[in-house]
Amino acid sequence: MNFSTNPKDKRLRTSAVITKNGRNINIDCGPDFRYQMLRAGIKTMEGILYTHEHNDHVLGLDDTRPFIHLSGKPMDLFGLERTLGEIRKRFPYAFSDKKYPGAPAISEHIIGFDEFEFAGFKILPLKVIHGDLTITGYKIDNKIAYITDASMLPDETIDTIKNVEILVLSALRKTDKHFAHFTLEEAIEQVKRINPGRAYFTHISLGMGFHDETQSELPENIFLAYDGLEIEI
Numbered sequence: 025m026n027f028s029t030n031p032k033d034k035r036l037r038t039s040a041v042i043t044k045n046g047r048n049i050n051i052d053c054g055p056d057f058r059y060q061m062l063r064a065g066i067k068t069m070e071g072i073l074y075t076h077e078h079n080d081h082v083l084g085l086d087d088t089r090p091f092i093h094l095s096g097k098p099m100d101l102f103g104l105e106r107t108l109g110e111i112r113k114r115f116p117y118a119f120s121d122k123k124y125p126g127a128p129a130i131s132e133h134i135i136g137f138d139e140f141e142f143a144g145f146k147i148l149p150l151k152v153i154h155g156d157l158t159i160t161g162y163k164i165d166n167k168i169a170y171i172t173d174a175s176m177l178p179d180e181t182i183d184t185i186k187n188v189e190i191l192v193l194s195a196l197r198k199t200d201k202h203f204a205h206f207t208l209e210e211a212i213e214q215v216k217r218i219n220p221g222r223a224y225f226t227h228i229s230l231g232m233g234f235h236d237e238t239q240s241e242l243p244e245n246i247f248l249a250y251d252g253l254e255i256e257i
Contacts, residue, residue: 032235032250037080038172038227040192041066042164047143049073051162051170057084064252070143071100075152075172076159077110085115089128098129100142104160105134135160150181155204163188167257169220172227175204182217190257191220192249197231198238208232215246224249 028034037054041064050057050072061069069091075081088099101108112119118128137160139148150161150169153176161171161181169185171177172194185191195211196202205227206214215223226249232238239248 026234028234030235031252032248035228035251036060038194039081040170040226042145042168044165045144047145049143049145051075052081052172053084053088054080055083058087060251061087068095069099071102073147073160073162074101074103074107074111075161076104076154076157077107078173079114081173082107082111082114085111085118086128089126092129098131100131100133102133102135102142102147104136104158107160108132108134148184150184151178152176152181153178157204168192168255169218173204174206174214175202177214177217182214185218185220187219187221189221190255191215191218191223192226193223194227195225195232196227197229198233200231208238212243212246215243221245222247222255224253224255 036056039050039052039054039060042049048066048069050069052075053072069088092099118130135149137149137151139146146165148163150163150171152159152161152171152174154173155175159173161169163169163185168190169188170192174194193211193214194206195208196205198208201207211225223246228248235248235250
């Protein structure tokens with residue numbers, strides 16, 4: 025087996041921070057959340073948008089406590105009713121009526137697929153199919169569409185994000201079709217349907233190969249995302 029020394033091949037669990045006017049919101053909060061926030065120097069967090077309830081997207085919830093302590097207010101969580109219900113089961117102490125001192129203070133917001141505003145952002149949840157689950161992508165300020173863990177995008181979602189400035193989309197591996205994730209070829213086909221200004225592939229596994237080699241094979245407006253990537257819009 026070959027090993028890479030390229031930092032772009034060293035990947036943690038997938039999430040993203042969106043920053044506007046000095047305010048931050050996070051999409052998903054996985055097991056690597058604490059280290060990711062420290063590494064990026066993020067000192068404030070207004071809230072978290074959840075795509076779905078799988079552990080690699082939710083297990084960092086307890087590590088929101090420093091943000092909660094510094095802000096003096098509960099952490100706002102947004103997600104489908106099913107998603108927030110599953111998070112409650114995994115972190116019962118954070119949702120208990122009688123909390124022990126220091127437990128995370130949480131403010132839940134059950135969402136559907138209607139646009140809402142939060143912390144100065146316009147947020148439109150997007151319907152995404154992940155295997156046999158309906159999960160949530162997000163269109164932010166009509167400029168960026170963030171979609172991870174996708175195996176199918178409904179026509180209504182494609183129409184909503186067509187020609188978006190920035191598309192972030194999951195692409196698990198080059199070959200071997202997966203029941204719950206796009207392969208590289210499938211993700212490229214979705215990019216052609218959506219026609220964004222730029223597309224970035226995320227939620228990448230070892231099956232994608234090394235970053236530089238795969239990047240050299242991609243169309244000019246498609247890029248492999250990597251840990252620490254910053255995109256200015």
